[in-house]
Amino acid sequence: MAVSFLAYELSELCLGKPPLRSVSTSATIAEAIDVLRSSGESFVSVWQCDHSEFGRCECVGKICMVDVICFLCKEESLLCPSSALKASVSQVLPRVHDLVVHLEPSSSLLEAIDLILKGAQNLVVPILPTKRGGNSRRKQQQKSLAINSHNGVEFCWLTQEDVIRFLLGSIGLFTPLPALSIDALDIIDSDVLAIDYYSPASSAVEAISKSLTEQTSVAIVDNDGTFIGEISPFTLAYCDETVAAAITTLSAGDLMSYIDCGGPPEDLVRIVKARLKEKNLEKMLEEFTILTSLTGEVSASSSSDEETPTRNAARSLKYSRSSSFSPRFVRKAEAIVCHPKSSLIAVMIQAIAHRVNYLWVIEDDCSLVGIVTFSNILKVFRDHLEII
DSSP: OHHHHTTOBHHHHTTTOOOOOEEETTOBHHHHHHHHHHHTOSEEEEEEEOOSTTOOEEEEEEEEHHHHHHHHTSHHHHHOHHHHHTSBGGGTSOOOTTSEEEOOTTSBHHHHHHHHHTTOOEEEEEOOOOSSSHHHHHHHHHTOSSOOEETTEEEEEEEHHHHHHHHHTTGGGGTTGGGSBTTTTTOOBOOOEEEETTSBGGGGHHHHHHHHHHTOOEEEEOTTOBEEEEEOHHHHTTSOTTHHHHHHHSBHHHHHHHTSTTOOOHHHHHHHHHHHHHTTOHHHHHHOGGGHHHHSSOOSSOOOGGGSOGGGGGGGSOOOOOSSSSOOOOOOSOOOEEOTTOBHHHHHHHHHHTTOSEEEEEOTTOBEEEEEEHHHHHHHHHHHHHTO
16 A cells, blocks of 8 residues: 555645745846745745747756855855855855756656655656636736746745655554664664864854755764754754854854854854954955844944944844745754654654754763654655565
8 A cells, every 4th residue: 555655646745835936047146045035935946947939947956045155155255245146046056966856747756755865855846737816826926026937837846844744644554664763773874964062163164065965964062972952054044144254253052052043142243243353354244235134234433342233133043934834933053853762753753843854863861873864764665665
């Protein structure tokens, strides 16, 4: 019965999914940021389109604020952020092949899982036309700032979370698999991205970028390897570009506090300002206009830290609503953890409840064991099908 379940067509998973918000490959990073903000989504799709009679439109990738933040942390970007924001989105697209893959609505769930296990993060699927409400919907989308229709066709995308949710809805078909522990299933990956609590946050930029590609996170540990927290791309994706200043100036531990919900602490805001000046990055304060949320209005004359309107700092971290299933939880930057003996179904439910694609696995003494991901979990289901 489980095999027939996986023969479901992807059109079943696409029901109710909103059309993709998108930008062209010729768009600037600033334009992509505007679409991200207006859509409330964590990612925006990037398309290469030929709108001629026999032309073809193709989604060539996706970007989010994490891509933008990592790009702005580069030395040349720090020296001239305004120029960096005028760069093409193609400069921040991940250089990993097949992160985004096109599939037809008639493709099977099994095909989707196989592609995800090969590295696909998002599956781009055409939205089948509906008989009712088509004209009003089309008029509404013509008003959008983003490009939603490609040669008259709208698309949505399916994620690992969508597939896990769908499997969870019929989890009883896979008994006794869901009740087994993640330790017994051997799906805990001990090869994790990690950084010391006191290390400069800037030294984690490459790891942050890699964790985004792998849909994992960067662990923060102490000298003994005890797990303290994380720098999560899932949290950073809902921050704004001013976080690049914090990454440039703070330690990994302080950055973890800075991106916590509710806005950065007042003392960390002052530290960021002071260290930018020490690094001769005053130009960043002048050109990066969005930094007014950190520093208040930047003027030619200097002002004391006490006079800076710190209430503006709370706006430097923005959380939006996710378009997938339900509003994203405005969760703190606290890491979501489980135990090696946690059951598979408990881990699935916990990850979905917190809208993350992974859970850190720790022992009772907080020592870090590893990480379990949606990809690990999907492999278990796929392997299970081969033996039944």
